[in-house]
Amino acid sequence: MEPVTSKRVAVTVNGALHERDVEARRLLVHFLRDDLDLTGTHVGCDTGNCGACTVIVDGKAVKSCMLLAVQLDGATIETIESLASDGELHPLQQAFSDHHALQCGYCTPGMLMSAKHLLDHNAEPTENEIRRAIQGNICRCTGYVNIVEAIAAAAKGEVSA
Amino acid sequence: MSETTATTAAPEQVEAPQKGFAGQSIPRKEDKRLVQGEGVFFDDVKRHGMGYVHFVRSPYAHAGIVSIDVSAAEAMEGVYGTLIGEEVAAQTDPFFEMSTPPGNEIRDYALAVGKVRFAGEPVAAVVAETRELARDAAELVEVEYEPLEPVLDAVAAVEPDAPVLHDEAGSNVVWSGTFDWGDYDQALAEADRVVKIDRLYFHRFSSTPLECAGALVEYDRGTAQWTLHCNHQMPGIGIVWMAPALRVGSDKLRIVTQDIGGGFGNKITLHPYFVALCLLARKLNRPVHWTEWRTDQHTANTHGNERTFLDVEVPVKADGTMLGYKVRAFDDAGAFPRYEPLGCIIWAQVTPGCYRWRHVRVDFTQACTNKSPTAPNRGYSRMQQLWFTERVIDVVASELGLDPVEVRKRNYIRSDEMPYETPNGCVYDSGDYARCLDIALDLVGYDRLEERRRDAESRGKLLGLGIGSTLDSGTNNFGQSQLLNPELQFSGNNEVASVRLDIFGEIVVTLGTTPQGQSHETVAAQVVADLLGVTPDDVHVRAGHDSYWNSHAGFSGTYASQFAVTGLEAVKGATLALADQIRRLAAVILGAEGPDAIVLEEGFAKVRDNPEAALPFMACGAIINVNNAGLPPELDDVTLNCRYVYRPPFQVPDTERKFGNLTLTYATQIHACVVEVDRETGVYEIVDYAAVDDCGTRIHPQIVEGQVHGATAHALGAATFETFPYDEDGMLQTSNFYDYHVPHALDMPPLKTGYIESPSPFSSLGTKGMGEGGGAGIHAVCAALQDALRPLGNPVVTESHNPYHRVWELMRDPEASRAGVEVAAAR
Amino acid sequence: MLLSEVGYARPAAVDEAVRLLADHDGARPLAGGQTILNVMKARAAAPDVLVDLADLEELRTIASTGDGGLAIGAMVTSAELVTSSEVKAARPVLGDVAAQIADVQVRNRGTIGGNVCSNDPTNHLPPVLVAVGATMTIAGPDGERDVPADQFFLGVYMTAVGPGELLTRITLPPLAGARDGFSSVTIGADGTCIVNAAATVQDVEARVVLGCVAATPVLLNAQAEADAVREAVRSADIEPPADVHGSAEYRRHLAEVVAVRAVAEAAGAS
């Protein structure tokens, strides 16, 4: 085996298989945004702190700016674009709207994916567990107050129709 | 951990029960797209064949540019072209400067010309096929520098032997002047004591919006027009800077925004970058796309104003009544003034803070330093002043052994004095500070304070309570710029909205504003819905801003806490005009007596006493737009497309006395904070926090509360974590989110909120601009720390930023901080 | 944010990984990537080749050793350390400390091997592994060698893992009556570390290891009692780096405080 500077990768993103040649140096977030046009995943920092680029890879929340696309060959990825189905908002999305858990909306996709990862693994989180789950997602608008409330409400199924 | 408690206290002034959507927390119109990742932020916009831009930035804080060689970069495969300062200097004029000499001699271009003045300043730009290639090529640009000594402090910058940044100005002074209001000497004569404080320092930080700056810029050769898909938060002013620099008329620049990932003022002065992009798009005849990265934003975008207060004097009566103050203030503008020197006057909107201080003398100097340029940052310039007033209150109280709550109440402007004219002619419209304070204290359990102190002590902690009393002054009178430079031809303010009824009866609203999370689509729809008798779902508010299609006025934009007044007054004015046209049309069509006989309800124009006679809006839209043959001439002016420009009732201030009303409305924030300090480490935790807000009539309480949460989070971050310090070489020490720690979910204390409503007498809806807050959290934390540390030798908190190590230093050596404070007998 | 061009290989076995690392000058292992990709984004350092360890399943296991200790593969993530019942049973401090590393997303990717091999002074795991007396197993062209944790860390971003070598396993001895503790002061909750300390107390003897006060963890031995620990930190004459989060003096002071707290926590642990 010899190292390569670009490689063909096959990834399943939101249920669809994509095959692309990609440079080894390309970050997953740029692969999603620039190559696959999935622009719901955002970039807010360049050090893996802000979590705006959070997606779920093989069931785990990760920061897509902290992975190379070539590492994902064969992986299954869920992005914000997969959350609503058939025009119906996911309960978390509805709860975020109900509770005014977003202002500018830039951190929201990453925040929602972290919240989904939490609820996928813990159906009844405590407030502290919610805060720990979104510790890796920076929001500069809300002070997190309404985000925490929204996630708690979604967990309890208390969302508006 | 968090709880949100609306106070049970009844609103201050209860009007007739609300009928309609205003006052209700309806679902936000923006949310559906944003929660699905379907918002459109500038970086989501792509064009065929576009090139990616990477800026080559200076590693030096201060250096001459000896040479720039772009040949290797241009020769690289995949590179489309480059731009350097010499080209910029040849093709553009320096940006307009607002100051008087020497500040207005400064020549500010899109790229560094001849010299670099802060680390991170762009010196060249490279465009390539991919983002990565652009950066690769940028590394091949050879720049030879001749390092110069940097100057990194505003006070030092005005010393005669300081290195000068701008040779053409010959001095680092951007602006300086004296403000003298009331009779300070008389105040000294009346005082029983004078409290003196050597130095107070408000630190440099910014709101660091999560979305960094950027743009996709297209150039149309045929029409010589540029289109910028970007996140500029004040396009009107942006164009005023850019068009003359590019030597074109303002119509040649089209600025388009949709969703913006937070602005907080930090996206007002993007014009240097955008002019470079315009030049590249024209030079290369292709769309160019620039994404600023986080490190770039921290090192080279905008910072908030850093201010040093020297030689503070406060004349005080024996009973704790403070008569005013005297101070020398030094404001650090960074390397280029850009939006400055407006910060040299904006603070004066809140000259006495919340207090009845009548005698004020301020010697104000703003200087350039070799640091990133400053720009408005949430609470712009007033936050610094309000921090100063709150520190003054607490230090004076502490030194004279007075209770900080009692001192505040004694000195607060009273609700029965409203509207209140400050010593410099500003008019505080309404409010009840003492009542807000009582609510805040109640929320944090003030009555159990001593008990909680003892409990904390038993756990090795020191507990302290602090108060931050601030005002969010909204709707600038731009005439205040004439107090800095009487030659400037700016005054008043304006905002614009268009409301129309389209062919199928759709109600379409365009705003002059450029929201970045402030929910203008929703709030505008509430106001329109109530006036036209429809629901907010029936009102289509255009997302974002397009300077070609949105109405916009000279001061349009989203800044300075003004939408609830300027934006909504414009929406209301346009809607009323439309309603009037609909009524006139319907009266004719339905054969009613006149427009007054028509009511608008549920999407119909109805004859008041004959519900059977009703014209749906769809018919109105169709009649005027596509079925208008035979309409009588008295309807000639009915277009169902109404634009309204709201102009607040301002006068030009008196430039001699620097006197006049500088702002229309004043929202109040009274915050109370309880901290526990670990005696061993200086680490502290906010264990209780209350924010009480009064922004007059609330159109959408949930959105108002969201702004309160956000402003509080910014203030708490700045109080403890967020700072932009430089080392001796002028290198920023916190250029990423590892070192520039912003509050995370676990860092935020439990927040309690309360409110009262004191409607503004100066806005027709009773609203007041809000959202910036006045940095009350910073002031409250400073006060709480000082209170907590009192048993350890009564150290004085003299800086706005108090990280753990600073608290530890205060505990270890209280005398060092006390040395700068003195209580003198009055003369 | 934009990386320099880099070669990429994803070997299927450890010996192949070792060969790749040996064959290519400037090759570096890519484990979770939560440090190295950041350094590459800043272009502060540029490896020529990344050898992705993702497929090396044998590096992903947590096993109890015969004596009640733990053998942890270098590719075990922080998240796995947090939830591992083996870790909880044998050496719970490791899971407790791993839970304080950054955030969920970083813990889902970041590995124990990457954390110790990057040896950023702010990392939590290096002091813990030195305190518990872990053994680091390094695979190379000539087979495996073991390095005690207290000899593993050589400098910022530098360890005993040499060219053509790979950290494969970290072995923790059984508690055997010892107790572990950890204490840190960070910027905000679980933020960047200012100073940390790990302690292992056996009877009345404490091994205390300070982090973020030097390029490598600083090991001290003292009686497990506050004054003695404090004195041991003082006499270690540490010269911590100063930065925006604390002067050298503040870090020196914190070192005493967190050392005492880590020992107290260990003493109080059952």
Next chain:
Amino acid sequence: MKVEGTRTYAAPRERVWEVLNDPAEMAGLMPGVESFDVVDETHWKAKVKVPLGLGSLRMSIDFEKSESRAPEHARLEAKGKGVGAIMSMATQFDLSEEGEGTAMRWEADVRILGQVASMGQRVVQPIVTQQVNDVLTALDKRVAAKSAETGTAAPAAPPEAGSSGAEEGIHPGSPEAYSDDPDGPTHSA
């Protein structure tokens, strides 16, 4: 950032001076040198690949010997340029005879500018110290080797590991060599 210290060598002062003043010898002391050119008696140029553990940082460095009083004092200025990094260093040393051996008092003032500086002082500071230590360790060995060649004195205690390690992300010395005390605990005889 200033680092300074003293060291002693079990070699005569002239021997130490020779090593320190021969550009070719200097080239051998620096970590990761890829090319080294002598421009004239007081000016040299080097291209280096500074080992930083996670990867290397390439730099072009210009050296200027600004003061020289054989065999006791010299001052050297270095200016380095890399991607996102500017390094400037002023170093000077004074040699004095100490019994059979030589004592060296040295100091280095190192400034790092540019994006690398953004990695934070708590990282950059130890790295600089480490690099300085690398040079000093190599100097120890070189003086010892030279002494062995000419048989003038017993060699200083050499570090254990191979010297090429630094380029590969491993440090040549024992862990103590990287303590924050740039003097190192025991490098001299």
